[in-house]
Amino acid sequence: MTFLRRQLPLVITFVAGVIFTLQYYVPHPKSEILLTEGSLWIQIIGLFALVLGVTSLFHIHAVKIKRQEPGWGYSLILYFGIVVTLAVGLFVQWVGGQHPGGKETIDGAMTAFGWIYTYTMVPLQGTMFAILAFFIASAAYRSFRARSKEAALLLTAAVIVMMGRVPLGEYLLPVTGDITLWILNVLNASVRRAILIGISLGAVALSIKIIFGLERAYLGGGKE
Amino acid sequence: MPFDVVLGAWVAVGLTLFIFTFLYEDNPLFKLAEHLYVGISVGYTIVKGYELVFRLIYDPIVDEGEWSRLIPVGIGILMLTRYVPKIAWLSRIAFAFVVGVGSGLAIPRLISSYILKQVEDTVRPLVSVLEGGLIRPTFDILNPESSLNSLVILIGVMSVLFYFFFSIEHRGPVKVAARTGIFFLMLSFGAAFGYTVMARMSLLIGRFRDLIEFARPEYGRATLWLLAVTIVILVTAAFRRPSAPPEQE
Numbered sequence: 001m002t003f004l005r006r007q008l009p010l011v012i013t014f015v016a017g018v019i020f021t022l023q024y025y026v027p028h029p030k031s032e033i034l035l036t037e038g039s040l041w042i043q044i045i046g047l048f049a050l051v052l053g054v055t056s057l058f059h060i061h062a063v064k065i066k067r068q069e070p071g072w073g074y075s076l077i078l079y080f081g082i083v084v085t086l087a088v089g090l091f092v093q094w095v096g097g098q099h100p101g102g103k104e105t106i107d108g109a110m111t112a113f114g115w116i117y118t119y120t121m122v123p124l125q126g127t128m129f130a131i132l133a134f135f136i137a138s139a140a141y142r143s144f145r146a147r148s149k150e151a152a153l154l155l156t157a158a159v160i161v162m163m164g165r166v167p168l169g170e171y172l173l174p175v176t177g178d179i180t181l182w183i184l185n186v187l188n189a190s191v192r193r194a195i196l197i198g199i200s201l202g203a204v205a206l207s208i209k210i211i212f213g214l215e216r217a218y219l220g221g222g223k224e
Numbered sequence: 225m226p227f228d229v230v231l232g233a234w235v236a237v238g239l240t241l242f243i244f245t246f247l248y249e250d251n252p253l254f255k256l257a258e259h260l261y262v263g264i265s266v267g268y269t270i271v272k273g274y275e276l277v278f279r280l281i282y283d284p285i286v287d288e289g290e291w292s293r294l295i296p297v298g299i300g301i302l303m304l305t306r307y308v309p310k311i312a313w314l315s316r317i318a319f320a321f322v323v324g325v326g327s328g329l330a331i332p333r334l335i336s337s338y339i340l341k342q343v344e345d346t347v348r349p350l351v352s353v354l355e356g357g358l359i360r361p362t363f364d365i366l367n368p369e370s371s372l373n374s375l376v377i378l379i380g381v382m383s384v385l386f387y388f389f390f391s392i393e394h395r396g397p398v399k400v401a402a403r404t405g406i407f408f409l410m411l412s413f414g415a416a417f418g419y420t421v422m423a424r425m426s427l428l429i430g431r432f433r434d435l436i437e438f439a440r441p442e443y444g445r446a447t448l449w450l451l452a453v454t455i456v457i458l459v460t461a462a463f464r465r466p467s468a469p470p471e472q473e
Contacts, residue, residue: 005313009320016321020328024336038325041296044280045322048300050273054266055307074259081263082270089271101275110228113271119232120239121268123434124261127243130431133424134247140417150410157414158421165422178366183415185368190380191412193342194405197381198388200338207327207334218323219316 010213017211089113157183225442233438237446240431241454253457346381348374380408 020038023031061075092112093100103114110118140158163169164180209215242257281297284290303318305311350371352362361371368377386398387405394402439447 005316009316012317012320013324013327016324017328017331020325021331023328024332035329037292038329040280040293041299042322042325043276044293044296045300045303045318047273047276047280048303048318050269052303052306054270057266071255074255077256078259078263078266081260082267085264085267086270089267090274101271115228115232116264117268119236120260120264123236123240123431124243124257124264126427127240127431128261130424130428131243131246133421133428136417136421136424140421150406153407153410154414154417157411158418161415161418162422165419180415182365182373183411184419186373186376187380187408188412188415189368190346190377191384191408193346193377194381194384194388196338197342198385200334200342204331204334204339207330210323210327211331218319220319 009219010216014211014213017207021211085113085116088116157187230443230446233443234446234450237435237438237450240435241447241450245454245458248458251458251461253454346378348378350374379404384408 019034023034023038061078063069064075065072065079090100093102096111098105098111101113102111103117105111160176161180161183163173164176164178170177206215210218239257239260242253245251246254281293284293299318299321302314305314348369350361351359352369352371353359354362363372364370365372367373383401383405385405386401387409392398435447437443439445
C-alpha cells in the first residue's frame with residue numbers, strides 16, 4: 001500500500017517526464033501526435049481542477065452564509081452572479097436553440113450570454129484594472145523620490161517612457177519618443193533577456209529535480 | 225435605441241461607477257460590484273468549461289469513437305478524491321501525471337527557446353555588412369541590431385546575470401559588473417513601471433469614453449442619473465455610519 005501511496009506517484013512523474021522530454025527530440029509524426037494528445041489530456045484534467053476550485057469557492061461562501069458572518073449578504077450576491085450567468089449561458093441559450101456559451105447568433109445578433117459579457121464582465125474587468133492607475137500613481141508619488149542614483153534612474157526612465165507613450169509628451173519634448181523606443185527595445189530587452197535566462201535555468205533545474213523525485217512538495221503532506 | 229442596449233448601458237454605467245467609488249473609500253457599493261464581478265467571472269468560466277467538455281470529451285468520444293479520452297477523464301476524477309479523506313491519496317496520481325508531463329514539456333522548450341535562443345541573440349557580431357559589401361560597425365541608436373546597441377545589450381545581459389550570481393563574492397571587477405547590472409535593472413523597472421501606468425491610463429480613458437457615451441439622451445442619460453444616485457448613497461452611508469469611539473488617554 002505504501003508503494004501505491006508514495007512510490008507510484010513518483011514513478012508516474014518520472015515516466016511522464018522522461019517521455020515528454022524525449023518527445024521533443026524525436027522528429028516523427030507519432031511524436032507530434034503524442035504531444036498533441038498529451039496537451040489535450042492536460043486540458044481535460046485541468047477541467048477537473050476547475051471543479052475543485054469552484055466547489056472550494058462555493059463551500060467558503062456557503063459557510064459564510066450559514067453562519068451569517070459579517071458581509072454574508074455579499075456572498076449571496078456572488079451566488080446570484082454565478083447562478084444567473086450559468087442559467088443564461090447554459091439553459092437559456094440551450095432552450096433558444098443557441099450554442100451554449102456563444103456570444104453571437106449565426107446572423108451576428110448578440111445573445112443573452114453575450115449581453116452579460118459585454119455589459120457586466122467587460123466594464124467590471126476594465127474598471128477594476130483602470131482604478132489601478134490611480135493607486136500606481138499615488139504609490140509612485142510616495143516612493144519615487146530620487147534619494148539615490150538608482151532611484152533617480154528609475155524615476156527618469158519611468159517619466160521618459162510615460163511621456164514617450166502619449167502624443168502630448170512627444171509634442172512637448174519630441175526626443176522622448178525615440179528615447180522611449182531605445183529604452184524599451186535595447187535596455188529593457190537586455191534586462192528581460194538576462195532575467196529570462198536566469199528563470200529558465202532555475203525552471204529546468206526544478207523540472208529535473210521533480211522528474212527524479214528530489215522535489216516532492218507538489219505531492220503535499222498529510223497521511224502516508 | 226433597442227431596450228437591451230439601453231438596459232446594458234445602465235448596468236455597465238452603474239457597475240463602473242460602483243467600482244470607482246473605491247477611490248473614495250471601501251464601501252458597500254464597491255463590495256457589491258466586486259462580489260458580482262467574482263460571481264459572473266466564475267459563472268463565465270464554468271460555461272466555457274462546459275463548452276470544453278463537449279469539444280474535448282463528449283464529441284470526440286461519441287462522434288469519432290476516441291475512447292482514449294476516457295483516460296484523462298479517469299485521471300481527472302482521481303483529483304476529486306481529495307473530498308474523500310480515506311482515498312484522498314489517489315489525487316496524488318493525478319497531480320503526479322500533470323506535474324510530470326509539465327516538467328517533461330518544459331525542459332527542452334526552455335533550453336531551446338529561453339536559454340539558447342536568448343544567448344544566440346545576445347552574442348551578435350559587432351560589425352555589420354553594409355551595401356557594397358562594406359564591413360564596419362554601425363552606431364544607429366534607434367536600430368536595436370546596430371553594433372552599438374548589440375554591445376549595450378551584451379553588457380546589460382552580462383551585468384544583470386552577474387548581479388544575480390551569488391556563487392562568488394561581489395568584490396573588485398565582479399562588484400563593478402554587479403553595480404552596472406543594478407543600473408540596468410533600475411532603468412528597466414522604471415520603463416516597465418511607466419509602460420504599465422500608461423496601459424492602465426488607456427483602460428481608464430476607455431471607461432471614461434463609455435461613461436461619456438452613455439450620458440447621451442438616447443441612453444436616458446444613464447451616467448448622470450446613476451452618478452447622482454451613487455453620490456446620494458455614499459453621502460447617506462457616511463452620515464449613518466457610527467462615529468468612532470474617542471481614543472482612551
